[in-house]
Amino acid sequence: MSDETLTADPPAESASHRGSGGGGLDRATMFRWGVRLVIAILVLTPPFYFEPSWLRVGQYVMIGAVGAIGLTLLTGQAGQLSLAHPFFMFVGGTTYCVLGSEDAPGRVGFGLPSLLALFGAIAVTAALGLAFAPVSSRVRGVYLGVATLALVYVALYLGQQWSSLSGGTARGRPSPDLNLFGLHTLKAEPEITIFGTEFQREHRVYLVFALILLIAYLLAQGAVRGRPGRAWRAIRDSESAASALGVNVKRVRAEVFAISSAYAGLAGVMTVMWYRLLKPDESEFAGTYSIVVAIAFLAMILIGGLGSVGGAIAGAALVFGLPGMLTLTIGGSEMFGTSGAHAITPTIFTAFVYGAAIILVVLFEPGGLAALGRRLKMTFARTQLGSTLLSPKGS
Amino acid sequence: METFIQVVVNGLGKGAVYALLALGFVIIFKASGVLNFAHGSFVLLGGYVAFRTQEDLGFVLSAILGVATAGLGALFIERVLVARRPLADPIALALLTIGVDVILTEEIIRRIGLDIPFLGSPYDGKPVHVGEVTFFRTHLIALAVGAVLVTLFFLAFRYTGWGVAMRAQAENREAAALMGIRRGRVTGTAWVIAGVLAGVAVLFLATQDFSGSGLSRSTHAIALVAFPAAIIGGLDSTGGAILGGAIVGLTEALSAQYISFEFSKVAVYIVMLAVLIVAPSGIFGTRERTRV
Numbered sequence: 001m002s003d004e005t006l007t008a009d010p011p012a013e014s015a016s017h018r019g020s021g022g023g024g025l026d027r028a029t030m031f032r033w034g035v036r037l038v039i040a041i042l043v044l045t046p047p048f049y050f051e052p053s054w055l056r057v058g059q060y061v062m063i064g065a066v067g068a069i070g071l072t073l074l075t076g077q078a079g080q081l082s083l084a085h086p087f088f089m090f091v092g093g094t095t096y097c098v099l100g101s102e103d104a105p106g107r108v109g110f111g112l113p114s115l116l117a118l119f120g121a122i123a124v125t126a127a128l129g130l131a132f133a134p135v136s137s138r139v140r141g142v143y144l145g146v147a148t149l150a151l152v153y154v155a156l157y158l159g160q161q162w163s164s165l166s167g168g169t170a171r172g173r174p175s176p177d178l179n180l181f182g183l184h185t186l187k188a189e190p191e192i193t194i195f196g197t198e199f200q201r202e203h204r205v206y207l208v209f210a211l212i213l214l215i216a217y218l219l220a221q222g223a224v225r226g227r228p229g230r231a232w233r234a235i236r237d238s239e240s241a242a243s244a245l246g247v248n249v250k251r252v253r254a255e256v257f258a259i260s261s262a263y264a265g266l267a268g269v270m271t272v273m274w275y276r277l278l279k280p281d282e283s284e285f286a287g288t289y290s291i292v293v294a295i296a297f298l299a300m301i302l303i304g305g306l307g308s309v310g311g312a313i314a315g316a317a318l319v320f321g322l323p324g325m326l327t328l329t330i331g332g333s334e335m336f337g338t339s340g341a342h343a344i345t346p347t348i349f350t351a352f353v354y355g356a357a358i359i360l361v362v363l364f365e366p367g368g369l370a371a372l373g374r375r376l377k378m379t380f381a382r383t384q385l386g387s388t389l390l391s392p393k394g395s
Numbered sequence: 396m397e398t399f400i401q402v403v404v405n406g407l408g409k410g411a412v413y414a415l416l417a418l419g420f421v422i423i424f425k426a427s428g429v430l431n432f433a434h435g436s437f438v439l440l441g442g443y444v445a446f447r448t449q450e451d452l453g454f455v456l457s458a459i460l461g462v463a464t465a466g467l468g469a470l471f472i473e474r475v476l477v478a479r480r481p482l483a484d485p486i487a488l489a490l491l492t493i494g495v496d497v498i499l500t501e502e503i504i505r506r507i508g509l510d511i512p513f514l515g516s517p518y519d520g521k522p523v524h525v526g527e528v529t530f531f532r533t534h535l536i537a538l539a540v541g542a543v544l545v546t547l548f549f550l551a552f553r554y555t556g557w558g559v560a561m562r563a564q565a566e567n568r569e570a571a572a573l574m575g576i577r578r579g580r581v582t583g584t585a586w587v588i589a590g591v592l593a594g595v596a597v598l599f600l601a602t603q604d605f606s607g608s609g610l611s612r613s614t615h616a617i618a619l620v621a622f623p624a625a626i627i628g629g630l631d632s633t634g635g636a637i638l639g640g641a642i643v644g645l646t647e648a649l650s651a652q653y654i655s656f657e658f659s660k661v662a663v664y665i666v667m668l669a670v671l672i673v674a675p676s677g678i679f680g681t682r683e684r685t686r687v
Contacts, residue, residue: 075486079486081486081489134672135668135671135672138671138672138675139671139675140675141485141486142430142485142486142489142630143626143630143671143675143676143677145430145486145489146430146622146623146626146667147626147667147668147671149619149622149664150623150661150664150665150667150668153660153661153663153664154661154664156660156661157657157658157660157661160657161657283613283616284616284660285612285613285615285616286612291616291619295493295497298490298493299493299494299497302487302490306487342505342506342508343505344505348501348505351497351498351501352497352498352501352502354494354497355494355495355496355497355498355501356494356498357494358490358491358493358494358497359476359491359494359495359498362480362483362487362488362490362491362494363476363479363480363491366483366487
């Protein structure tokens with residue numbers, strides 16, 4: 001049996017086949033490339049036009065996107081609910097700092113090259129994800145969701161207690177500078193100027209994050225379209241059927257958990273680079289590695305459409321992007337005329353928006369933004385404008 | 396020895412409150428197959444109404460009003476949102492309640508603002524001395540109230556028509572519907588009861604003795620500790636919720652006393668993970684069986 005006959009992503013492709021006869025596939029392909037071009041322009045041009053504060057919003061969205069891709073593979077593709085993302089982010093960030101920075105009084109450091117530290121962080125988080133296998137391969141559904149919540153508390157506790165690694169809740173520890181083949185990202189060295197724009201720290205971090213996100217996206221997309229993705233969806237839909245078809249259910253469950261953890265670990269490294277500081281949380285319900293963040297990631301993948309890699313990125317743009325954008329456009333603490341202790345801050349407003357988005361998605365569009373996108377693609381492929389624009393051969 | 400007795404009683408007092416919350420999770424899970432992540436916000440809702448009306452109505456009336464609001468709030472969420480999707484995937488419904496929780500919690504926390512109120516005014520902070528041992532009054536009252544409510548619930552569950560209908564529905568939803576059991580009514584009642592239990596729980600949660608902090612985001616977080624309680628006992632076992640509550644309360648109190656306060660938060664979850672490795676559906680939970 002060839003791989004092609006089983007390739008998933010059927011709704012879009014089969015629909016466009018049916019919809020418009022011979023020219024349909026071309027149009028859908030053209031549409032996809034058109035979208036990719038627009039995204040490439042949207043992602044690559046900001047460093048030349050936007051203020052560093054806006055670039056920081058973009059960077060933060062990309063952190064969310066990398067984490068959300070990992071979670072959508074686990075929850076959307078393989079059907080395992082997880083709230084453990086903040087734990088793996090914390091471990092990833094800590095590993096990066098420990099491996100990548102020099103020994104200092106009261107702080108352990110190995111002083112490895114930063115790129116090695118980055119891969120070390122990914123490897124350690126993946127290994128920890130595998131170590132969770134006794135739980136992740138046995139426990140199912142909502143039980144697993146609550147079981148993974150335990151790890152958020154473990155991260156909190158370790159962060160508070162193990163200050164030689166984490167730097168402690170009071171001070172934290174600085175992020176190592178990611179040095180890509182002599183090109184520093186957290187320092188503006190060596191100086192680079194492209195098209196008259198001087199590439200400062202925020203510009204560099206932005207482009208490095210974009211590169212990381214691109215790699216993360218391509219790997220996930222490849223896995224979803226290939227053999228691993230078929231195994232994940234098989235165990236999601238029915239474990240007994242999957243097992244009858246020769247899928248090693250236990251192993252696949254553990255593997256996808258490890259992969260998802262590695263993505264979260266990578267997002268953790270990015271978080272540390274973004275803050276330029278690793279700082280463990282002081283409480284479990286507010287902070288960078290808290291339950292709130294675990295829920296924010298679930299919101300991203302649900303709003304984006306469970307299981308959709310592109311949708312996860314769109315969800316991250318909403319959940320992680322909106323507070324920053326509102327702060328920059330409307331300004332800090334005051335919105336809608338309220339101020340002081342009861343003010344509707346951008347963070348609260350974003351919580352309202354994504355809370356409502358979750359409810360609306362579950363009630364009315366279980367496919368999320370990804371399904372809306374697919375629908376848009378089909379509508380576009382059918383319209384006159386679409387056919388003249390996208391089908392040079394005519395149909 | 397005195398310290399040990401004191402710690403055990405305090406642990407059981409906390410456990411009673413966790414049991415009320417865990418019972419709420421279990422009832423909702425049995426009736427509609429939903430893990431209700433919005434439980435923490437029902438807790439806050441009841442607490443907020445009680446706090447707003449406390450000055451005008453006095454403790455008892457405001458407490459009743461708060462409890463009633465939490466119950467009606469839960470019913471509203473069930474009727475307007477959950478009942479619309481009876482066939483949806485359980486994980487999707489769990490996520491739906493996360494959406495509800497995010498909105499309700501943010502709004503209530505925003506309304507409370509910076510002055511964090513304590514709710515247990517008549518009993519909070521007045522210790523009781525029995526010989527050498529000193530107990531928190533909050534824990535003793537919580538234990539008594541918990542015992543009464545849980546007994547009432549089990550009597551109703553065992554002997555009333557609603558209890559029979561509820562058990563039938565938990566057993567097999569289609570069959571129950573075919574036998575003429577009104578699903579909407581049973582499920583609605585289940586959510587009201589869960590909301591009421593959450594409303595009672597907050598009167599103990601937001602006290603000096605219980606958490607050291609008033610009605611705030613941390614109350615919501617403490618309500619999450621009832622998750623492990625429900626899971627340890629088994630999500631579909633009402634008796635398990637009570638056992639789970641006791642285990643969680645004791646674990647927390649003992650580890651806070653003999654190891655450290657910071658460790659007590661993790662200890663609960665470590666116990667839960669240990670239980671799950673041995674029994675993936677909790678102690679009394681129904682095992683998932685696959686037929687090939």
